Amino acid sequence: MKILVLGSGLMGPAAANNAMTDPDVTQVTLCDMNLEQLDAASTKLAGMDGGHKLTTVALDLKDQAAAIALMARHDAVVAALPWPVIPLGIRAAVAAQTPLVDLAWPPFEQVDELKRHVEDDGGLVILGCGVEPGLTEIMARYLAEKLDRIDELHIKCGGIPEEPVPPLGYKIVFGGREMPMWEDDARFCENGKLRALPRYSGADAIYFSGVGDCEAYHEGFFPWLLDLEVLQGLKLGTQMTVRWPGYAEKASVLWELGLVSSEPIDVDGAQVAPKALLDALLYPHVKMEEGDRDITCFRVEALGAKDGRSRTYKIEMVDRYDEELGFTSMARCTAMTGAIVARMIARGDVQAQGFLTPEQVITGPLVGKLVNELAAINVRFEMTTRKVKTLN
Amino acid sequence: MKILVLGSGLMGPAAAHNAMTDPDVTQVTLCDMNQQQLDAAHAKLKGMEGGEKITTVALDLGDQAATTELMAGCDAVVAALPKVAIPLGIRAALAAGTPLVDLSWPPPEQVEEVKRHVEDEGGFVIPGCGVEPGLTEIMARHLAEKLDRIDELHIMCGGIPAKPAPPLGYKIVFGGRNLPLREGDAAICRDGALDTVPRYSGAHPVHFAGVGECEAWQEGFMPWLMELDVLKDLKLGTQMTVRWPGYAAKATVLRDLGMFSLEPIDVYGTQVAPKALLDALLYPHVRLEEGEIDITCLSVEAIGEKDGHSCKYKIEMVDWYDEELGFTSMARTTAMTGAIVARMIARGDIKAKGFLTPEKVITGPLFDTLVDELAAVNIRFKMTTEKMNGLD
Numbered sequence: 072m073k074i075l076v077l078g079s080g081l082m083g084p085a086a087a088n089n090a091m092t093d094p095d096v097t098q099v100t101l102c103d104m105n106l107e108q109l110d111a112a113s114t115k116l117a118g119m120d121g122g123h124k125l126t127t128v129a130l131d132l133k134d135q136a137a138a139i140a141l142m143a144r145h146d147a148v149v150a151a152l153p154w155p156v157i158p159l160g161i162r163a164a165v166a167a168q169t170p171l172v173d174l175a176w177p178p179f180e181q182v183d184e185l186k187r188h189v190e191d192d193g194g195l196v197i198l199g200c201g202v203e204p205g206l207t208e209i210m211a212r213y214l215a216e217k218l219d220r221i222d223e224l225h226i227k228c229g230g231i232p233e234e235p236v237p238p239l240g241y242k243i244v245f246g247g248r249e250m251p252m253w254e255d256d257a258r259f260c261e262n263g264k265l266r267a268l269p270r271y272s273g274a275d276a277i278y279f280s281g282v283g284d285c286e287a288y289h290e291g292f293f294p295w296l297l298d299l300e301v302l303q304g305l306k307l308g309t310q311m312t313v314r315w316p317g318y319a320e321k322a323s324v325l326w327e328l329g330l331v332s333s334e335p336i337d338v339d340g341a342q343v344a345p346k347a348l349l350d351a352l353l354y355p356h357v358k359m360e361e362g363d364r365d366i367t368c369f370r371v372e373a374l375g376a377k378d379g380r381s382r383t384y385k386i387e388m389v390d391r392y393d394e395e396l397g398f399t400s401m402a403r404c405t406a407m408t409g410a411i412v413a414r415m416i417a418r419g420d421v422q423a424q425g426f427l428t429p430e431q432v433i434t435g436p437l438v439g440k441l442v443n444e445l446a447a448i449n450v451r452f453e454m455t456t457r458k459v460k461t462l463n
Numbered sequence: 464m465k466i467l468v469l470g471s472g473l474m475g476p477a478a479a480h481n482a483m484t485d486p487d488v489t490q491v492t493l494c495d496m497n498q499q500q501l502d503a504a505h506a507k508l509k510g511m512e513g514g515e516k517i518t519t520v521a522l523d524l525g526d527q528a529a530t531t532e533l534m535a536g537c538d539a540v541v542a543a544l545p546k547v548a549i550p551l552g553i554r555a556a557l558a559a560g561t562p563l564v565d566l567s568w569p570p571p572e573q574v575e576e577v578k579r580h581v582e583d584e585g586g587f588v589i590p591g592c593g594v595e596p597g598l599t600e601i602m603a604r605h606l607a608e609k610l611d612r613i614d615e616l617h618i619m620c621g622g623i624p625a626k627p628a629p630p631l632g633y634k635i636v637f638g639g640r641n642l643p644l645r646e647g648d649a650a651i652c653r654d655g656a657l658d659t660v661p662r663y664s665g666a667h668p669v670h671f672a673g674v675g676e677c678e679a680w681q682e683g684f685m686p687w688l689m690e691l692d693v694l695k696d697l698k699l700g701t702q703m704t705v706r707w708p709g710y711a712a713k714a715t716v717l718r719d720l721g722m723f724s725l726e727p728i729d730v731y732g733t734q735v736a737p738k739a740l741l742d743a744l745l746y747p748h749v750r751l752e753e754g755e756i757d758i759t760c761l762s763v764e765a766i767g768e769k770d771g772h773s774c775k776y777k778i779e780m781v782d783w784y785d786e787e788l789g790f791t792s793m794a795r796t797t798a799m800t801g802a803i804v805a806r807m808i809a810r811g812d813i814k815a816k817g818f819l820t821p822e823k824v825i826t827g828p829l830f831d832t833l834v835d836e837l838a839a840v841n842i843r844f845k846m847t848t849e850k851m852n853g854l855d
Contacts, residue, residue: 237719238719238720238721239720320712320716321716321719321720324712324713324716324717325716325720327629327630327713328630328631328713328717328741328744328745329630329744329745330722330741330744332744336740336743336744337743338735338739338740338743339739339743341733341735343730343733343735343740345740345744347730347731348728348730348735348737348740349720351728351729351730351731352720352721352722352724352728352737353720
């Protein structure tokens with residue numbers, strides 16, 4: 072079994088490591104157009120368990136012929152790429168007819184076209200197969216299907232630094248040099264329909280075991296969750312981001328003032344997007360420094376009925392930086408989930424075709440497998456069951 | 464008596480108007496290098512009382528010979544200029560030997576040089592002769608001298624729109640297109656010495672009659688107040704800005720993130736100062752639109768001892784947009800104060816020389832004259848006296 076990992080940035084090396092440790096995997100190829108970054112990743116991975124399986128290849132995805140040839144020699148591809156180049160990875164994978172698991176999503180405006188392309192030409196592409204999106208929806212579907220009837224679904228997830236430091240108590244753990252702040256409204260689900268509400272609103276205190284008091288605010292309910300049969304009649308669905316307390320208030324100010332806008336404005340004759348300036352201004356403060364440690368906090372709660380009684384299921388996960396291997400928790404939870412799913416596909420456990428989100432594929436026994444594989448690398452989930460019955 | 468007003472922007476026309484209505488004034492000259500703005504001001508002023516006295520002159524202060532000549536024919540000058548042009552106005556006034564009243568201050572880094580120049584040439588310049596700085600310090604000195612001993616002085620002042628609209632509840636009423644937001648710390652007086660507190664800190668609710676609940680926060684104690692004998696041993700002195708509630712919290716977020724910095728940063732190859740982008744981004748939201756009404760709130764509180772008893776004096780003023788003449792309250796309270804002082808000088812009521820702040824000259828009978836002149840334009844002050852007696 073041969074696995075190809077595209078991108079050697081924050082995520083790719085963790086995906087490669089996960090594939091390397093699988094006895095069924097004979098070769099892991101890590102590629103990037105940034106040779107310096109690729110060499111650093113290679114040096115780091117070479118000494119790890121299964122390091123002898125690793126090969127690195129300098130690859131510019133714009134050279135589609137080379138990308139296709141490389142992909143054709145592998146059983147599955149994990150894409151750990153910056154947004155703008157994801158479509159190049161998907162196109163090459165479709166041409167090579169090699170299944171591709173994408174940790175993120177292609178740029179929004181290209182999604183429909185790529186979806187048509189994958190469906191027309193045949194192939195399997197799984198998008199957003201990380202922690203969120205990814206594990207959050209897989210767990211949401213899993214819990215929804217355990218209930219006889221689901222009324223409410225509440226998803227909360229976020230990556231935070233161990234030490235909250237000014238000005239934001241946040242460090243970038245994915246997405247390059249850009250702050251994960253968006254200008255559009257957040258979404259929630261009400262009676263089966265998506266509705267908008269201000270992003271960063273609804274900030275509530277939330278406690279994670281071993282972490283302490285955090286806050287969670289509205290970020291946006293993933294619309295494809297509503298494609299699931301089991302969530303058709305969902306009364307209330309929320310998806311919130313977890314940060315250290317105080318983040319939402321600050322983000323709200325930036326949001327309200329238009330500072331997260333990507334639309335360039337005229338500043339003394341120069342065209343500058345407010346978000347570009349904000350990213351440049353904040354990067355020195357939010358860059359993960361050597362020695363910084365991150366935590367991923369995750370909670371999915373499903374409220375409804377089971378066996379004629381009120382029932383709540385809650386799955387929680389708190390994951391920390393891997394001191395031994397030097398992988399961020401965000402890379403562990405994101406990239407390793409993608410790598411596990413890629414290996415499932417390469418092994419033939421997933422037979423689907425199309426342009427699919429993870430929760431459409433990872434169901435039934437595959438959830439159990441995924442959870443076991445994650446437990447093997449010490450990403451562990453806890454489930455709480457709450458039953459309510461009347462006293463008379 | 465002939466009065467020259469430099470600048471026909473937000474402030475100049477109100478200064479010109481105040482001078483026009485004085486029977487002792489025979490000519491008011493308004494000048495600007497922006498012919499369009501000058502013509503608009505002229506069209507507005509000529510129909511008002513005393514409009515026959517108004518003359519306009521297109522003048523670029525860079526032409527110092529023309530400026531000096533124009534000033535030489537006048538008895539006093541009111542400078543209603545952008546900060547950067549103020550030194551040119553002062554230089555010409557010195558050459559012409561004409562006293563100049565500046566509604567604002569020259570740029571901080573040029574103050575020392577300008578001051579020396581005024582003193583060397585034996586001229587007379589009053590900087591910061593508006594509402595704040597200006598009336599606030601004049602009132603502060605007046606109250607401090609009414610007490611036998613002053614312990615605390617608390618100044619609050621601010622211009623706000625009558626209706627607070629998102630995102631800031633603020634509209635620009637002075638200073639062109641730039642928001643009056645600064646990154647430096649705020650000064651506070653403790654035991655006769657200046658100390659600093661974070662700017663925008665100490666936000667607390669403050670009520671103004673007819674306006675409602677506002678907030679006031681640390682902006683900075685004017686350091687020249689400490690040069691007054693009566694304030695040498697002040698235990699606590701604060702100077703706060705008044706805004707609608709919520710402003711300080713937003714300003715604090717922006718300040719903490721470095722958005723007020725004037726230092727350009729690299730944004731994808733373009734050098735941009737965060738404050739420049741913020742001003743460009745917010746200007747459409749904070750521009751005073753046709754038909755919008757502004758309010759100026761002022762409160763000066765002096766706490767100490769009088770006749771052996773604890774005593775507190777408070778002077779308050781709330782001024783509104785002039786619907787009849789179409790002058791903002793900020794222009795009324797700022798520019799008319801400057802114009803009144805300029806007329807006092809032209810009339811010979813003030814004999815001083817040098818570079819002097821208003822509270823150094825407007826004392827005793829001149830204070831009463833100023834208050835009477837302001838009352839004539841319907842800017843009215845209320846004084847509250849609180850005396851405390853022991854019950855035994």
